[in-house]
Amino acid sequence: MRWRRLTRNRLSFGALCVILAVTLTSLLAPWVAPYDPDNPDAEATLVSVSMRHPLGTDVYGRDQLSRVIHAGRVDLLVALSATAIALTLGSALGAGAGYRGGWVDQLVMRGVDAVMAFPAFILAMAITAALGNSIANVVAAIAITHVPIYTRLIRGEMLRVRETEYAEAARTVGNRPHQIVLYHLLPNCVPPLVVQATLAMGFAILTVAALSFIGLGIQPPQSEWGQMTAEGAGYVVSGEWWLVLFPGFAIMLTVLAFNLVGDTLRDLLDPRMRGVR
Amino acid sequence: MTDLLEVRDLTVHFDTEDGLVEAVDGVTFNVRSGEILGVVGESGSGKSVTALALLRLIRPPGRIVQGAVRFEGTDLVGLSEDEMRAVRGTRIAMVFQSPRTALNPVLPVGRQISRLFELHQGASRAEGRARTIGMLKLVGISEPERRARQYAHQLSGGMCQRVMIAMALATSPRLLLADEPTTGLDVSIAAQILELLRELGRRTGASILLITHDLGVVAEVCDRVAVMHAGQIVEVGTVRTIFARPLHPYTQALVRSIPRIDRDVTMEPIPGTVPSLLAPPPGCRYADRCPRVLDVCRRDRPALRAATPNHDVACHAVEVEDATARG
Numbered sequence: 001m002r003w004r005r006l007t008r009n010r011l012s013f014g015a016l017c018v019i020l021a022v023t024l025t026s027l028l029a030p031w032v033a034p035y036d037p038d039n040p041d042a043e044a045t046l047v048s049v050s051m052r053h054p055l056g057t058d059v060y061g062r063d064q065l066s067r068v069i070h071a072g073r074v075d076l077l078v079a080l081s082a083t084a085i086a087l088t089l090g091s092a093l094g095a096g097a098g099y100r101g102g103w104v105d106q107l108v109m110r111g112v113d114a115v116m117a118f119p120a121f122i123l124a125m126a127i128t129a130a131l132g133n134s135i136a137n138v139v140a141a142i143a144i145t146h147v148p149i150y151t152r153l154i155r156g157e158m159l160r161v162r163e164t165e166y167a168e169a170a171r172t173v174g175n176r177p178h179q180i181v182l183y184h185l186l187p188n189c190v191p192p193l194v195v196q197a198t199l200a201m202g203f204a205i206l207t208v209a210a211l212s213f214i215g216l217g218i219q220p221p222q223s224e225w226g227q228m229t230a231e232g233a234g235y236v237v238s239g240e241w242w243l244v245l246f247p248g249f250a251i252m253l254t255v256l257a258f259n260l261v262g263d264t265l266r267d268l269l270d271p272r273m274r275g276v277r
Numbered sequence: 278m279t280d281l282l283e284v285r286d287l288t289v290h291f292d293t294e295d296g297l298v299e300a301v302d303g304v305t306f307n308v309r310s311g312e313i314l315g316v317v318g319e320s321g322s323g324k325s326v327t328a329l330a331l332l333r334l335i336r337p338p339g340r341i342v343q344g345a346v347r348f349e350g351t352d353l354v355g356l357s358e359d360e361m362r363a364v365r366g367t368r369i370a371m372v373f374q375s376p377r378t379a380l381n382p383v384l385p386v387g388r389q390i391s392r393l394f395e396l397h398q399g400a401s402r403a404e405g406r407a408r409t410i411g412m413l414k415l416v417g418i419s420e421p422e423r424r425a426r427q428y429a430h431q432l433s434g435g436m437c438q439r440v441m442i443a444m445a446l447a448t449s450p451r452l453l454l455a456d457e458p459t460t461g462l463d464v465s466i467a468a469q470i471l472e473l474l475r476e477l478g479r480r481t482g483a484s485i486l487l488i489t490h491d492l493g494v495v496a497e498v499c500d501r502v503a504v505m506h507a508g509q510i511v512e513v514g515t516v517r518t519i520f521a522r523p524l525h526p527y528t529q530a531l532v533r534s535i536p537r538i539d540r541d542v543t544m545e546p547i548p549g550t551v552p553s554l555l556a557p558p559p560g561c562r563y564a565d566r567c568p569r570v571l572d573v574c575r576r577d578r579p580a581l582r583a584a585t586p587n588h589d590v591a592c593h594a595v596e597v598e599d600a601t602a603r604g
Contacts, residue, residue, distance in 0.1 A: 165379040171334055173393055173444070174366025183392070187383045 012264035018257035022250075026073040035063035037070040038221050046240050056242035058231070064242060067223040068250050074224050075254070078135060079204035082142035087197055089143070090150025091189075095181050097151070098158025109155070112148040120145040124207055128216045138217050142204050153196055157189035164188075191269040195262055202258030209251050225251045280347075281484050282308040282331070282452055287344030289323075289330050298554045300326045300339070302508040305581060308452065313478060313485040315495035315516070317531070318505035319547075321554075324488045325374075327505070328454045331486075332369060333361050349451065366397045370445035372474075374457040376437035380429035386440045387413070387425025393447045412443040416473060435466035439473070446477060453478065453485045459494060471498050492535050496520060501587075504528045507552050507562035510581060514588035524590040526567045561593065569594040 025032050041061030049056050055064035097108035115123070127141035161167060162185060170184040209226030211217030218224035220231075225247040232243030289301040301323045308314045316324050329335055331346055333353060346353040353364065373379035381389055390412055391405035400408065406425075413421035416439040429437055438458060445453055455474060459467035475498045478485045487499060495502050495516060502519050504512040504527065512525040523529045530547040549566035561567070564574040573593045581591040584599065 165373055165375060166381040168334070169371070169373055169379045169441075169444075170381070172332055172365055172371040173448075174362040174364075174397065176362065179396075184381055184384075188381070190383075 009264070012260050015257040015260035015264075018253060019261060022072055022254050022257070023076065025069050026076050029069050029073050033063075033066035033069045035066040037062060037066040037223050039063075046235075048240070049242055055246045056240070058243055059235075064246060067228060068225070068246055071223040071225045071228060071247065072250065072254070074135070074218055074222060075205050075208050075251075078139050078142070078208045078218070079201055082139045082146060082204050082208075083197055083201050085139065085143040086146035086200070087150050087193070090147045091154045091186070091193065093147070094151040094154030094156075095158055095186060098155035099162050099177065099181050099185065105155070108151065112151050115144065116148045121207065121210065124211060125214070125216055128211055133211075133216055133219060135218065138208060138211060141211070142207050145207070146200055146204065149196060149200060150193070153192060154186075154189055157192060158185060161185045161188050195266040195269060198258055198265055199262035202255040202262065205251065205258070206255050279310055280307045281310040281349065282486075283345075283347040284327075284331070285345040285347070287327065287330060287346065288342040289326055289335055289339055290342050291339040293338060293555075296555050299557060300508050300554055301330060302557075304344070304505075304508075304510050306503050306510055306513055308484045308486055309501075310451070310484055311478070311482050312500040313475065313487055313498055315499035315502040316486060316488045316505055317490060317492060317495055317502060319490060319550075322505045323508040323554075324490075324505055325456050326508075328371065328456055328486065328488055331454065332365055332371065334365075363397075366393065367448045368450050369452045369454065370448070370450040372438070372441050372445045372453065372455040372458045374460050376441045376458075377429055377434060379441060380437055382429055385426050385428055386432065386437075387421075390425075390440070390444045390447050393444065397448050408447075409443075412447050413440070415446070415477070416440070416443040417469075418443075434462050435470065438462060438466075438470050442470070442473060442477070446481065446483070449481060449483070451483055453483050454488070455485055456488045457490070458487070459489075459491075467494075468497075474498065492520075492531060504531065507557065508554055509562060509591070511563065511592065512588075512590045513581070514590075518585075518588050524584055524588070524595045525563075525592045526569050526594065527563050528590075561591075567594075571597065 039062065041057065043061065044053065044057050045059055045061040047053050047057040047061070053063050053065065055068060057063055058067070093108050093112075097105040124141040124145050127144060128137050131137040131140065158181075167180060167185060170180045175184070208217055208224070209229070212224045212226035213230045215230070218227055220227060228247035229244055229251070232240070232247065235243045284304060284306050287301055287304040288299070291298040291300055304323070304327055306314070316327070318324050326335065326339070330341055331353070333341070335341060341354060344354065348364070349368065353361065356364070380386055387406070387409045391402070391409040394400035394405035394408050395402065409425055410421045413425060418424050418436065418439050424432065424436070432440065453474075458474065459470050462470060471494060474485060474487070477483075487494070489495060499516050501513065501515050503510050504519070504525065506527050512519065512523065512528045519528060520532060523532050527547070530545070533545045534547055547566065552562055552565060558575070559578065560576050561574040561579050564570050567574065571593050577593070579591040579593045579596070581589045582596075584590045584595060
């Protein structure tokens with residue numbers, strides 16, 4: 001039992017390191033990447049893993065490592081902005097619905113139900129297909145599909161905290177409803193929100209990659225993990241395995257890291273959930 | 278003494294799935310300036326609901342059906358929500374039953390007090406902090422600077438209650454509603470808290486409405502006492518008269534149920550429980566538990582009337598006796 005918890009912590013510590021490493025390389029991409037990610041090199045097309053090109057090159061001779069690093073930038077940025085927008089919007093809606101109740105609650109929750117009636121990925125596809133696939137639209141698509149997660153979470157938390165004595169006390173000293181919600185109640189909902197946001201980050205990265213994989217997300221020449229995987233997939237049969245392997249591995253590693261950290265946070269913040277999947 | 282608060286015929290109903298619960302029914306009483314009025318009664322007799330109704334904080338499915346709450350000359354029931362909020366923060370304050378849960382767990386306790394100065398008096402953050410330290414000192418908290426930065430779970434129950442009192446008195450209210458402020462505190466701490474309340478009440482001139490189920494607490498600190506039973510006030514008088522010469526059968530039973538060690542009196546529990554407030558029958562709500570019940574008790578609700586000056590009681594049996602005594 002003890003060693004399991006120890007490995008679990010070591011595992012999540014490793015996951016945290018992965019997140020930090022990916023974030024840092026993304027932030028410092030122009031300085032870390034050995035080549036310009038968009039610069040073709042006719043002399044070195046489809047070069048395999050080598051000293052000059054650690055992750056090989058693609059059909060135009062662009063350095064795969066540089067492209068993977070720059071792709072991480074886009075993936076993280078899109079996932080992070082989508083999560084931030086969804087979290088803000090979802091929390092506001094959930095707080096209003098949960099605290100106010102009545103018709104506001106009905107309206108918000110039926111809206112959320114409507115969004116949830118669509119499979120999230122199909123909805124994201126439809127949104128990017130309809131709006132056109134710019135980075136902003138991909139962010140919007142993911143944010144919209146993620147809003148219900150936070151709305152439901154915060155609404156549930158609000159139903160709990162609004163009945164507490166400190167909520168009552170806040171009312172007796174003449175706070176306005178929005179002051180009670182923002183200042184007294186929302187801070188009490190932060191722990192589950194952090195857990196949810198971390199887990200949703202992983203899912204958001206997966207969605208950006210998936211959208212781009214089917215051509216509805218980030219467009220070339222901008223490199224993006226999912227779209228690179230899609231391009232590389234065509235070369236597997238002809239033996240250029242590095243083109244699909246490394247971007248795919250980047251997706252897997254990052255998403256896994258976010259999920260592991262999210263799970264550990266949940267265990268730390270809510271011991272009752274320990275061992276429950 | 279003049280009346281600070283005058284409550285007339287206050288009635289609060291809760292519209293539940295099982296039916297209408299008449300939680301507070303035609304409650305009439307007054308609080309004079311500077312006095313401590315005790316409100317006693319068993320659990321579920323409507324004491325806390327009455328206090329919340331005074332602040333107009335009854336939330337759906339509950340509502341104030343009728344009645345007037347005159348406070349400093351204005352009827353609170355008629356005020357707009359904005360005007361009411363101003364009263365809540367500054368003129369009437371409340372101290373809660375369980376201080377540990379009434380303080381916000383994620384905000385430092387000092388911040389919760391200093392916010393009131395910012396909210397209601399437009400104080401700057403630094404000014405609010407300084408005055409908070411002053412308030413904490415006033416309620417007898419040692420090392421106020423350090424305590425102000427701590428959270429509710431780091432303080433003892435008594436300390437939390439002191440913080441609550443500091444918070445309630447921060448904006449120098451004229452009326453303090455204390456809802457069982459000593460429940461859950463051990464006896465010596467409870468005595469300190471009561472003493473603190475009385476002392477601060479005297480010093481600031483604020484009146485205190487002290488809700489409790491403990492007659493011992495009433496005897497210790499209150500000037501007058503109102504006895505509540507099943508959402509109605511059955512007897513009001515000075516503490517001395519209520520203890521020496523209780524008139525209402527329920528009050529008499531309450532007084533007899535106090536454990537005594539100084540005299541050889543057997544403690545008598547009150548038979549029965551508080552009747553259901555879900556569609557209660559007409560007439561006196563104590564009728565089913567009352568040893569002196571008359572026919573009229575089951576038909577008509579007895580009105581609160583003066584038995585002697587400063588001593589009101591709502592009981593048919595008492596009226597009949599008075600009439601016979603007078604001949």
